[in-house]
Amino acid sequence: MQNPKLRCFLLGFNFTSARVSTFFDSLPFILPNTSSSARFYLPLRRRLCGYAVEQFSDDEYECDFESHKASSSVANIDEWKWKLGMLLRSENDQEIVSRDKRDRRDYEQISNLAKRMGLYSEMYGKVVVASKVPLPNYRPDLDDKRPQREVVVPLGLQRRVEGLLQEYLDRLQLNSAKVGENSDIANSIDPAEYVNPDENPDSFLDSSVMEKVLQRRSLRLRNMQRAWQESPEGKKMMEFRKSLPAFKEKERLLQAIARNQVIVISGETGCGKTTQLPQYILESEIETGRGAFCSIICTQPRRISAMAVAERVSAERGEPLGETWNFTQAAAE
Numbered sequence: 001m002q003n004p005k006l007r008c009f010l011l012g013f014n015f016t017s018a019r020v021s022t023f024f025d026s027l028p029f030i031l032p033n034t035s036s037s038a039r040f041y042l043p044l045r046r047r048l049c050g051y052a053v054e055q056f057s058d059d060e061y062e063c064d065f066e067s068h069k070a071s072s073s074v075a076n077i078d079e080w081k082w083k084l085g086m087l088l089r090s091e092n093d094q095e096i097v098s099r100d101k102r103d104r105r106d107y108e109q110i111s112n113l114a115k116r117m118g119l120y121s122e123m124y125g126k127v128v129v130a131s132k133v134p135l136p137n138y139r140p141d142l143d144d145k146r147p148q149r150e151v152v153v154p155l156g157l158q159r160r161v162e163g164l165l166q167e168y169l170d171r172l173q174l175n176s177a178k179v180g181e182n183s184d185i186a187n188s189i190d191p192a193e194y195v196n197p198d199e200n201p202d203s204f205l206d207s208s209v210m211e212k213v214l215q216r217r218s219l220r221l222r223n224m225q226r227a228w229q230e231s232p233e234g235k236k237m238m239e240f241r242k243s244l245p246a247f248k249e250k251e252r253l254l255q256a257i258a259r260n261q262v263i264v265i266s267g268e269t270g271c272g273k274t275t276q277l278p279q280y281i282l283e284s285e286i287e288t289g290r291g292a293f294c295s296i297i298c299t300q301p302r303r304i305s306a307m308a309v310a311e312r313v314s315a316e317r318g319e320p321l322g323e324t325w326n327f328t329q330a331a332a333e
């Protein structure tokens, strides 16, 4: 049987003092590479220092667990009882993070223990976490397979987005001023007034022309949407979309979006977060005659998924790809 190799050992000598890891990172010590010394060392350090969290390397930890499973489980749970007690008493520490293989093996017992002590626990892949606060289903900071990457948005792109947002806000202001003046302005526009902004970029400079263009487009979008929803294919697609879990929450979601600047939505895989939510927003804007005023940016972590989502949404809307739904390569790729 090989001895476990202790790669990293974190201790906090005083749980009301600075963070556990900060203190111990600064302590250069080498633990003898024998199991007996490790067994001796743990209780000793515990008496001296109060609070211990071990982190064993997964690759290097090759102890024969099976032969000592029962006894080592009991010892491990005892140790967790102590660690969780320390966590509860600590003012500075919020959670214990462990990559110890034994903790994965004993996770169920650790989880029950944590629950009894009024704590929360979760296992993220190979990492066991016990926390004072409820834990999410996914922790990007503990995802070793998909490490976090910083995405740098080029300055030019950032300026463009800011410009578009400003333009949008200006238009909102303009429209709120017009409320009451004209209830169905879109219908009153003469088709002869239609200006294609792609052909005449300068027209963007004239906000009243732009306004008319967008209103006309909004009207067209509403007609197209209604025609699709009334067609046999569209009805079939709507049936499918209504069967998705997100549909039951549609009204609540739209209200939340209207009332808040930022909302976070979580739901099971496949419930409709990606394909349905943006459509709910777009459809409601189109129905109120404001479809062309609405810009929705939908990100995906990979180019292939961005393309798949765009294709799927276009199909669900009965539109050729690129009409109202386009895809852009994710900056992270």
Ligand SMILES: Nc1ncnc2c1ncn2[C@@H]1O[C@H](COP(=O)(O)OP(=O)(O)OP(=O)(O)O)[C@@H](O)[C@H]1O
Residues within 6 Å of the ligand: 244, 267, 268, 269, 270, 271, 272, 273, 274, 275, 276, 308, 312
């Ligand atoms: N390309 C596709 N072809 C056929 N059906 C699809 C396609 N993409 C999505 N769907 C259907 O639409 C449903 C909702 O998918 P959507 O991607 O919106 O879910 P999600 O909640 O975003 O899932 P995830 O959390 O995995 O991203 C899926 O359950 C699936 O039935």
